[in-house]
Amino acid sequence: MGTQSIPPFTVISGATVHDVLAGRQQELTDLVEQAYLLHGSGETTNPPSYFLRFPDKPSSRIIALPAAVRGDVRVDGIKWVSSYPENIEHGIPRASAVLLLNDAATGYPYACLEGSIISAVRTAASAAVAVRHLARGRAPLTNVGFFGAGLIARYLHEYLAALGPAFDRIGVHDLSEDYARGFADHVEQTSPGSSVRVHGSARDLVSSYDMVVFATTAASPHVTDPSWFSHNPLVLHVSLRDLSPEVVLASTNVVDDVEHVLKADTSVHLAEQRTGRRDFVHATLPEVISGRFRPEPGRPVVFSPFGLGVLDLVVGDYVHRRAAEDGGATTVEDFFYDTDRHRRPDRVRAARNGGAL
Structure with missing residues (x-):
């Protein structure tokens, strides 16, 4: 066994994370696709997420997503992400996150990264991977x-647009008219060849597009009529709780991981509770990527990704490596205190003999 050492501990800011990831949509989509294949082949560990909730703040939560990745990546770690909806009333973002990376050989944490951008990128790249493979055999989207x-x-618009070709039409609907108009203005600036429309009606939005992206903060289903999907769109159900069991059961359903998504009252979890079965989940995304499943025509296709911690680790490891190369990672000297004493010969002999001094 080779000599092991404690890796230096670094901190990587959100600004650096943004700079590393900007403009690399294709590369990161490929990276996330490879992470899904590792997950599908059993080379990851992705335990259930842990939810910290508060009696005095019932709408708030902090979630821990531990995970480990092997293959060529070999990184362990955890994402610690909070959601405090009331923050918006005080002019600060609802969500914040950090990502800790641990060395697979020693277990020592070696990097703390701002996590919200990594989370957004892995979510958008996951959706792009789904479209890349689920759109095969369909008319061009x-x-x-x-x-x-x-x-x-x-972020979803950015990564879907990078797949190409450019969208002819882009629609948006939001309960906040200001949010909807702000998004439409952003799309008009970044996709100048597209016709952009703000829809005041949820039904009008859903029924007007061949691909529909749900990216809300809804806590329970609010889209309940399967007839809205009679044109059989490809649905990216990123926010997980928008669709009623009736809509889910009338669709072909693809998820990223069955055990993870069938919990926490997601729409597919509610469908399982309603029916007492799981056979309405037709495939996982790794099965779609590998060609083992192709959706039959004539039904809406719904992709519901719970969001796997292994994706955060793979993207975070990518950011750490590039930031370390480019000088964007700040090393915290002597972060781990008093480690030199373990290098004393008597302690090394005791450790090898399974004893302690």
């Missing part, structure tokens, strides 16, 4: 409607 117009929707 030349139009898309966004239900929800927050930050995640902007």
